[in-house]
Amino acid sequence: MKLDKTVAGTGVAGLVLLAAAAWAPQWLVFLLALALAKGLVVLGLLLLMRTGLVSFGQGLYFGLGAYSAALLAHRGGLADAALMIVAGIASAAVVAAILGLLLARYREIFFAMLSLAFSMILYGLLVKSSALGSTDGFHVQVNRFAGVALAAGAERRVFFAVSVVIVFFTAWLLHRYLASHWGRVSAAIRDNELRVEYLGASVYRVVYANYIIAAALAGLGGALAALAVGHVDPEATYWTTSGEFVFIAILGGTGSVLAPFLSAAIFEALRTVASQYAPNIWQMSLGIAMLAIIMFLPGGLWTLLRRTT
Secondary structure (H helix, E strand, O other): OOOOHHHHHHHHHHHHHHHHHHHOOHHHHHHHHHHHHHHHHHHHHHHHHHOOOOOOOOHHHHHHHHHHHHHHHHOOOOOOHHHHHHHHHHHHHHHHHHHHHHHOOOOHHHHHHHHHHHHHHHHHHHHHOHHHOHHHOEEOOOOEEOOEEOOOOOHHHHHHHHHHHHHHHHHHHHHHHHHOHHHHHHHHHHHOHHHHHHOOOOHHHHHHHHHHHHHHHHHHHHHHHHHHHOEEOHHHHOHHHHHHHHHHHHHHOOOOOOHHHHHHHHHHHHHHHHHHHOOOOHHHHHHHHHHHHHHHOOOOOHHHHHHHO
8 A cells, every 4th residue: 555645744744743842952842832833723724725715813713722721721720731622622613613604605805804803803802801811811830631740841842742643643634634525525616616516515514614624723723832832812813813824824835734834833933033133124024935935936835845756
């Protein structure tokens, strides 16, 4: 049986990252943990973009995942990372199941702007809520995973290793989904929605399901980000955060489920270096990188790897 290159590449990358969890310096573990968390959000965007949709409101579910996980520990007294991750996924999926009933009916700019509007509504609620820390947010400390107490100082490395395992299986599952019947129908919807309806498939049902999957991935990413940072604030739901996810999606392209994580790592590294050496113009540096990608690599950085293989 022929070995799938994507699965093999994901496995190799996972082993390298697991080694990094044990031996890499703390700053690198932190940067990679954020990249994996954001990569999961962009993985959901990849699914939507393959369906012909672009969401400017994934910050809604990223923030929901982060706040749900943090509140479980901060207010509920359940400071267990495994439960927090489940809470982040569940809250995002439930909200998406409700909002998706409306959003699955819209396309193009209407879908993008409606998703952005819902994200900004949550941002406004969080900013006005003093019980949730208002604009400052609140810290969260977690030292348990699945009922096992973690040694002091080892929490971030353990959470990062858990993130690596979760990312591996999530990317593998989405890879299988994209190769399935519904995954192929998603690409057909992007190319010719009317013809898909004539063939008897339910476009609404596929878009609705994909929207919930993308939201659940964003909620998962938000929960992992909350564990990595140890702090949540309304900035996670702001439009600039959603814009970052779209930027990362364009940077990597939609050619592979590995592209979101590669581009997220490059984005975090680029932003860290640019903000350190050019703190006043780092956003301009990102803008220049975006223009270069659009002009010379419209298919994203992943096309470079495809050309060399």
